[in-house]
Amino acid sequence: MEKKLKLWFETFGDKENPDEFDAKQLVKLYSIKVPKGKRLGPEDELNINDIKPPYVVKVCSSNILHKTEQKGVLLNSDKECIQDNFKLMQDRFPKKNILVENQSTYMGPEFIIGIIKDPALGHAVMVGAGGVLTEIYKDTAFRLVPCSVNEATDMIDELVLSPVFDNFRGMSLDKKKLAQAISQVSRLAHDLGDKLSQLDINPIVFSDGEWIALDVKVMFEE
Amino acid sequence: MDKIASLKKFLNPKKIAVIGASKSKDKVGGIVFRRLLDSRRRLFPVNPKENAIEGHKVCPDIQSLPEDIDLAIITISAAAAVKSVEMCIKKGIPNYILVAGGFGEVGAEGRELEEKLTRLAKEKNVNILGPNSLGIFLPDENIDTIFVEHGDKALDRNGRVACIVQSGSVGVEALGYASNTGYGMRAFVGLGNKCDLDEIDFLHYFARDEKTNCLGFYLENIEKGRQFLTAAKDATKDKPVVVLKAGRTHTAASAVSSHTGKLAGSDNVISGALKQFGIQRVYDDEEFCDATKVLSMLSGAPGNRVAVLTAAGGYGVMCTDFIEKKDMRAPLKMAKLSKDTQKRIKEATFPFAACENPVDITASADDRMFSQSLDILIEDDGVDIIICIAFFAPPGISENLIDIIADKIKKSDKPVIVFTKYGPFTDNSIKNLYYAGVAAYPSVGRAVRAARFLVERTKIKQRLEQEA
Numbered sequence: 125m126e127k128k129l130k131l132w133f134e135t136f137g138d139k140e141n142p143d144e145f146d147a148k149q150l151v152k153l154y155s156i157k158v159p160k161g162k163r164l165g166p167e168d169e170l171n172i173n174d175i176k177p178p179y180v181v182k183v184c185s186s187n188i189l190h191k192t193e194q195k196g197v198l199l200n201s202d203k204e205c206i207q208d209n210f211k212l213m214q215d216r217f218p219k220k221n222i223l224v225e226n227q228s229t230y231m232g233p234e235f236i237i238g239i240i241k242d243p244a245l246g247h248a249v250m251v252g253a254g255g256v257l258t259e260i261y262k263d264t265a266f267r268l269v270p271c272s273v274n275e276a277t278d279m280i281d282e283l284v285l286s287p288v289f290d291n292f293r294g295m296s297l298d299k300k301k302l303a304q305a306i307s308q309v310s311r312l313a314h315d316l317g318d319k320l321s322q323l324d325i326n327p328i329v330f331s332d333g334e335w336i337a338l339d340v341k342v343m344f345e346e
Numbered sequence: 347m348d349k350i351a352s353l354k355k356f357l358n359p360k361k362i363a364v365i366g367a368s369k370s371k372d373k374v375g376g377i378v379f380r381r382l383l384d385s386r387r388r389l390f391p392v393n394p395k396e397n398a399i400e401g402h403k404v405c406p407d408i409q410s411l412p413e414d415i416d417l418a419i420i421t422i423s424a425a426a427a428v429k430s431v432e433m434c435i436k437k438g439i440p441n442y443i444l445v446a447g448g449f450g451e452v453g454a455e456g457r458e459l460e461e462k463l464t465r466l467a468k469e470k471n472v473n474i475l476g477p478n479s480l481g482i483f484l485p486d487e488n489i490d491t492i493f494v495e496h497g498d499k500a501l502d503r504n505g506r507v508a509c510i511v512q513s514g515s516v517g518v519e520a521l522g523y524a525s526n527t528g529y530g531m532r533a534f535v536g537l538g539n540k541c542d543l544d545e546i547d548f549l550h551y552f553a554r555d556e557k558t559n560c561l562g563f564y565l566e567n568i569e570k571g572r573q574f575l576t577a578a579k580d581a582t583k584d585k586p587v588v589v590l591k592a593g594r595t596h597t598a599a600s601a602v603s604s605h606t607g608k609l610a611g612s613d614n615v616i617s618g619a620l621k622q623f624g625i626q627r628v629y630d631d632e633e634f635c636d637a638t639k640v641l642s643m644l645s646g647a648p649g650n651r652v653a654v655l656t657a658a659g660g661y662g663v664m665c666t667d668f669i670e671k672k673d674m675r676a677p678l679k680m681a682k683l684s685k686d687t688q689k690r691i692k693e694a695t696f697p698f699a700a701c702e703n704p705v706d707i708t709a710s711a712d713d714r715m716f717s718q719s720l721d722i723l724i725e726d727d728g729v730d731i732i733i734c735i736a737f738f739a740p741p742g743i744s745e746n747l748i749d750i751i752a753d754k755i756k757k758s759d760k761p762v763i764v765f766t767k768y769g770p771f772t773d774n775s776i777k778n779l780y781y782a783g784v785a786a787y788p789s790v791g792r793a794v795r796a797a798r799f800l801v802e803r804t805k806i807k808q809r810l811e812q813e814a
Contacts, residue, residue, distance in 0.1 A: 238606025
C-alpha cells in the first residue's frame with residue numbers, strides 16, 4: 125500500500141470506521157479539495173480562528189448516516205452566531221464530535237463521485253447528478269478503476285447533466301478538473317484495494333475555480 | 347501446445363469421431379453425424395448397437411478407434427459422456443465437443459461431473475467445449491456439428507463474423523434470423539457450460555483469425571471479467587467486438603448504505619465497463635445480428651452527418667425523426683446539403699423533388715434517378731453516411747436497383763445503409779442486398795441504429811489510437 129495511505133490508517137480517529145473528517149483527509153491525499161475545517165470533541169471549546177466565516181456545523185460520526193434528517197447540519201453561521209450554533213449541536217449530540225467548516229459558495233449543480241465494488245468486476249467509479257435527490261435522478265455513469273482522465277471525460281459526457289459544461293446559462297464549470305477528480309478517486313480505490321467497500325463524495329461542487337468535496341463517506345469491508 | 351494454437355485443429359479437424367452416432371434421424375447422435383456427412387472429413391461413428399450408418403462402418407467401442415482422431419463429438423448423456431471422454435483421452439484424442447446437458451445446470455451430481463471434466467481438461471491437456479454446447483459451425487471449413495435447424499446453406503458465403511454464444515436457444519434464433527436475411531458467418535461456437543473452453547479462448551483465437559473481421563459474444567456470465575475485458579480491448583483495435591450481455595449483475599447486498607451502491611444496483615457497471623474497454627453492447631438477438639452484420643460489412647463512418655435518400659416521403663420524415671432523436675448510442679445529425687448538391691439532384695430527377703435533407707425524389711423516380719442522386723450525395727463533402735430508402739413498388743424502380751446500389755457502395759468510402767420493405771418478400775430483398783454486398787434493414791429505426799453502430803465504432807478506434 126502507498127505510504128501516504130499507511131500513514132492515514134495509523135492516524136484516523138475511529139478505528140472501526142472513518143468519520144467525515146477522516147474521510148476528507150483520505151481523499152485529500154489524492155488531491156481532492158475539501159473545505160477548511162476542524163473536528164472538535166464533546167468537551168472542546170470552539171477554537172476556529174484560522175477558518176473564515178460563514179460556517180457550517182455538522183455532527184461528525186461514522187454511525188450517523190443521514191445527518192440532515194437527524195438535524196445534524198447547521199448552515200450559514202456567521203461570526204456572531206457560530207458560538208451558539210456550536211453549543212446547540214453539542215447539546216443535540218452530547219457524546220459526538222462536531223465538525224466546523226468554512227461554508228463554500230458555489231456555482232452550478234451538485235455532482236456525486238462514488239466507488240462501489242462489483243462482485244464480478246471489482247471496484248467501479250461513478251459520477252452523477254449529486255445532492256440529496258441523486259437517487260431520484262439516476263443520472264450516472266460508471267467505469268472500472270483505475271480510470272483515466274479521458275475515460276472520466278467520457279463519463280461526464282454521458283450524463284444528462286453534461287450540457288452544463290457548455291456555458292449553460294453563463295456557467296463556467298471546469299470539466300477537465302472534474303474528470304481529474306474522478307480519475308483521482310478511482311486511483312484511491314485502486315490503491316486501497318479489497319479493503320474498500322464503498323465511497324461517496326456527495327456533493328462535490330465547483331467553488332472558486334476548484335471542485336470541492338462538501339461531504340465524504342468511506343466504508344471498509346468488515 | 348499453446349491453447350490458442352491447438353484450437354486450429356479443434357475448429358478444422360481432419361478425422362472426427364462421433365460417440366453415440368445413431369441410425370435414428372431423431373437422435374442428436376443421428377443428426378450430428380448426418381450433418382458431418384457433407385464435411386468431406388473422415389468420420390468414425392461409435393455405437394455398440396449399430397453396424398453401419400449411412401454407409402459408414404460403425405466402431406463398436408472407443409478402443410477400436412484409430413490413433414489419430416482430431417475431434418470427438420460426444421452425443422451421449424452426462425455420466426456416460428464423462429466416461430467416454432476418459433476413454434478417448436487414453437486413445438490420445440485432443441479435442442472434444444460435449445453436446446449433452448444434465449451437468450452443472452441441474453444440481454449437485456451434475457456439477458460434480460462437470461468439475462471432473464474441468465479437471466480432465468487441465469490435467470490431460472485437452473480441449474473440451476461444453477457440456478451443453480450447441481456445437482460449432484464454420485461455413486468456410488465446411489464443419490457443422492449443430493444439431494438444430496439453422497439455415498446452414500443460407501449462411502455459406504465467405505462470412506466474416508465470429509459468433510460465440512453461451513446459450514442454445516438465443517444462439518439458434520440468432521442463426522435463424524441471420525440466415526433469413528443474409529449474414530456473413532465466419533464461425534459459430536456454442537460455449538454451453540464452459541467447463542474448459544470459454545469466451546476468452548475463442549476471443550484470442552478469432553482476434554487473430556484472418557478470415558474474421560468482427561466478433562460477437564452472447565454471454566450470461568463473465569466469470570473472468572477483467573481478463574475478458576482486457577483481451578477484448580486488445581482485439582477491438584483491429585476488429586469490432588460486440589457483446590450481448592444478459593442477466594443483470596447485482597451489487598452485493600452490503601453495498602446499499604451508500605448513494606453509489608443504490609445507484610449501481612442495475613447493470614450500469616457492466617455497461618460502463620464495456621464502454622471503457624471499447625466493446626459495443628447490444629441488448630437482444632436482433633440487435634446482436636444487426637450490429638455484427640453492419641460492422642462486418644462496413645468499416646465505420648467518417649462522421650455523423652446523415653443524408654437520407656427516399657422515394658417514399660413518409661419514411662423520409664420518419665427516418666429524420668430517428669436520426670435526430672436522442673439516443674444512448676452515438677449521436678447522429680441530418681447533413682446540411684450544399685446548394686450545388688440540391689441543384690444537381692433536381693436536374694437529375696424532377697424540379698419538384700424535395701432536395702433538402704431528406705431528399706425525396708418521389709414515387710415517380712426510376713432506377714437512373716435513384717442512382718444519380720446517390721452519386722451526388724456521396725460526392726457532397728457535408729455528408730458522412732447515407733441512408734437509402736429503397737422500395738421496389740414504384741413502377742420506375744426495378745430490382746436492378748440492388749446491383750446499382752451495391753456497385754456505388756463498393757466504390758464509395760462513405761457508408762451506405764439501406765432500409766427496404768417489400769411486403770411478403772422483405773426478407774428475400776434484404777438477403778439479395780446482402781449477397782450484393784449491401785447492409786439492409788427492414789425498419790427505419792434499425793437502419794438508423796446501424797448508422798449509430800458505425801459512428802460508435804469509429805469513435806472507439808480513434809480513442810484507442812489516441813491512447814496508443
